[in-house]
Amino acid sequence: MQFSTRTEGDLTIATILEARMDAVIAPELKNHIAQLFNDGNTRIVLDISAVTFMDSSSLGALVSLLKIVGNRGDLIISGATGIVADLFKLTRMERVFRMTPSVNAALEAVAA
Amino acid sequence: MDGNYKEYNIRLSIDSRLEQVRVLSGALRGIGQELQLTDDKLGQLELMMVEAVNNVIEHAYQLQEGNDVHVRVEYSPQEVHLIISDHGHAMPDELHGGVRDMPDPEDLPEGGWGMGLIHALADSIRYIRDARGNHLHVSKQLA
Numbered sequence: 001m002q003f004s005t006r007t008e009g010d011l012t013i014a015t016i017l018e019a020r021m022d023a024v025i026a027p028e029l030k031n032h033i034a035q036l037f038n039d040g041n042t043r044i045v046l047d048i049s050a051v052t053f054m055d056s057s058s059l060g061a062l063v064s065l066l067k068i069v070g071n072r073g074d075l076i077i078s079g080a081t082g083i084v085a086d087l088f089k090l091t092r093m094e095r096v097f098r099m100t101p102s103v104n105a106a107l108e109a110v111a112a
Numbered sequence: 113m114d115g116n117y118k119e120y121n122i123r124l125s126i127d128s129r130l131e132q133v134r135v136l137s138g139a140l141r142g143i144g145q146e147l148q149l150t151d152d153k154l155g156q157l158e159l160m161m162v163e164a165v166n167n168v169i170e171h172a173y174q175l176q177e178g179n180d181v182h183v184r185v186e187y188s189p190q191e192v193h194l195i196i197s198d199h200g201h202a203m204p205d206e207l208h209g210g211v212r213d214m215p216d217p218e219d220l221p222e223g224g225w226g227m228g229l230i231h232a233l234a235d236s237i238r239y240i241r242d243a244r245g246n247h248l249h250v251s252k253q254l255a
Binding site: 093 | 130131133134137151152155156158159162163166214215217218220221222223225226228229232233
C-alpha cells in the first residue's frame with residue numbers, strides 16, 4: 001500500500017495514495033498506520049481524498065485503528081467523497097469517526 | 113444488426129482469491145463506463161458486487177483458492193441485475209436470513225456490514241441455494 005506522511009504542528013498527515021481500499025489493502029493499512037502511531041505520531045489525520053472505492057473490510061481496519069488510538073491520541077478521517085462517504089453514512093460509522101471534508105478542514109478544526 | 117439493441121448479458125469469473133476482486137471491479141467499471149452509468153450508480157453496483165464476492169470467498173469457499181466465482185451482469189436501460197454465483201458451502205443463515213441490520217456503531221464493529229450494505233443499496237435482492245451452489249441476485253434501478 002502506498003501512502004505519504006508529513007507533519008503540520010503536532011499533527012501527522014497520512015495521505016493514502018491508492019485509489020482503492022479493499023480486503024487486500026486492509027491489513028496493510030492497519031499495520032502501517034498502527035506503526036505510525038506506535039512511533040509516537042499520536043495525532044493522525046488520514047487523508048483518503050484520493051480513494052475512489054472502499055469496501056467494508058477497510059472500514060473494519062479503520063475501526064481497529066480507532067481502538068488502537070483510543071484516548072491516547074486522535075484519528076481524523078479527511079476527504080471521503082462519493083461511494084466512500086456513502087459507506088460511512090450507510091453503516092452509520094460517520095458517527096463514530098471524527099471526519100472532515102478535507103485536510104485543511106481538519107487543521108482548522110484542531111486549531112479552533 | 114439492430115443498432116438500437118440496448119440489453120446486455122455479460123459473464124465474468126475469477127478465482128476465489130481476494131486479490132482478484134479488484135480485477136472484477138475494474139471489469140464492472142469498464143462495463144459501467146461503456147454503458148454510461150452515473151458515477152453514483154456505478155459506485156453502488158461496485159460496492160454491492162465487492163461485498164457479495166468477498167462473502168463468497170470468505171464464507172462459501174472459506175478463503176480457499178482454486179474455486180470459481182461467477183458474476184453475471186444483466187443490463188437494460190431500466191435496471192442492472194447482478195448475479196453472483198459460486199459452488200461452495202451454503203451461506204450461513206445469518207447472512208441471508210431476511211433483512212439485515214447493520215451492526216451498532218457504538219459497539220465499534222470491525223466487520224459484519226457486507227449483507228447490510230447490499231440490502232441498503234439494492235432495489236431487490238434474492239438468495240437461491242440449489243444443487244449447483246449459491247446464487248445471489250441483486251438489482252439496481254437506473255431510472
